[in-house]
Amino acid sequence: MRQQLRSLNVIPEPETARKPGRPKGGRSEQTRERILDAAEQLFADRGYDGASIRDVASVAGLQIHSVGYHFGPKEQLFDAVVARRADIMTALRREALEEAKQRAGDGAIPIMQLVRDYVSPFIQSASHGDVGWRNYAALMGRLANSPLGTEIIARHYDETARAYIAELQRALAGAEPEDVVDGFSAMVAAMLGICAATGRPERLSGRDGQRPPEDSFETLVRFHTAGFLALTSA
Amino acid sequence: MRQQLRSLNVIPEPETARKPGRPKGGRSEQTRERILDAAEQLFADRGYDGASIRDVASVAGLQIHSVGYHFGPKEQLFDAVVARRADIMTALRREALEEAKQRAGDGAIPIMQLVRDYVSPFIQSASHGDVGWRNYAALMGRLANSPLGTEIIARHYDETARAYIAELQRALAGAEPEDVVDGFSAMVAAMLGICAATGRPERLSGRDGQRPPEDSFETLVRFHTAGFLALTSA
DNA sequence: CACTAATTTATACGTACGTACAAATAAATT
């Protein structure tokens, strides 16, 4: 009876954040992380529509409704998966950019530095053994060219992207702004392609295992730095 | 009764190609094209799992089962969508490569020529107003970093990709083969990103409409040619 | 310990999916 009443007046679901007063390592927090990990993996493997909430709950070792209880509808769960590590990634990039600005003083930040600072956090995270980050990187690659993905990426990544583009523009005096954006887009696309671990580079080169992403990272930096520099000589 | 008998002994569905003896512009052929067009658009917009066979039939103006009749299970329909234009794309690239080889004689083909020849057919097709090609380009972008997509792309595009990579390698004497493959992958990723028309470049540059893909194409050629050249100076 | 709130479980609903079968129609062939 009590239960029933409670169930009728509800605004029952937290659906978003931990209640402020709750301990950080509490049961709820752990469950939320388990759900996010499972969703991250399944969304990366099968895409948004290919991964079901049932699968997520199953991988997380929970009943179906726990997922909805903690995150609400599917789209909110998806957004939470993206947001979790986007916040970390953005913080790292912001930090690197501030440091580079300090070092550059009044001058422009070197192109290679900007390329390195933007790409490095992502590739390092995706190659440092953490399966969560690897899944996240694959998921981002999948999202890049999809409508749903673009919308979410915009929300979580565009602001920092604009900050880097502004510095690139400053360093590439004389280059067309739209060329710089195209170059930046190319850089991001390459970064995501490397971390998506599709196996295509191996197939195209005849290699048997995946090339260490750190090696590809160095190549990417050289390659794209040269690309950006070529945009000044219109 | 007759019908019933026929229905029992069946191997009923063509599921694949036109019967050789049938006219090319016949009813069946037209229906198949309509289905492929509808599927192309829906797969591009919603992804493989997000697009249902029902939707495809509906957009094509047909009953559900007509789709299965002509193309069999969903995966075969998907493959047919990719294959249709992949064959055209591959032919154009092969042709351009042969021509470039002729022009180069015994020497290596210039890097810029190789970049141009590989990317041009795709971007030109995607920007020449044909909504079918635009949908196809968006679909390829979506596919690039997904497992299902990679498998299909490998089947339809890897052979020609390897031919271009071999020439790039020849032109970039001294560059590490794996660097060249990474550069090629970066080029393809950028090409797909441009044609995916996600709206992100506009958002990042403050532009209001999409930049003409031909303009982005010229930028891409300059950018990536310089990138490749930077791979020689190890 | 009692009690309240937070979380998890169990179950169910309505819908949409991919696929299949049998019948009806249209085209092609003889």
Added chain:
DNA sequence: AATTTATTTGTACGTACGTATAAATTAGTG
């Protein structure tokens, strides 16, 4: 014109989906 084949239609099956409700359980608090 008759008859066979190719194509389209109409309908149905079994399954899985996202979501919701209600009950049971766990944890925190006085």
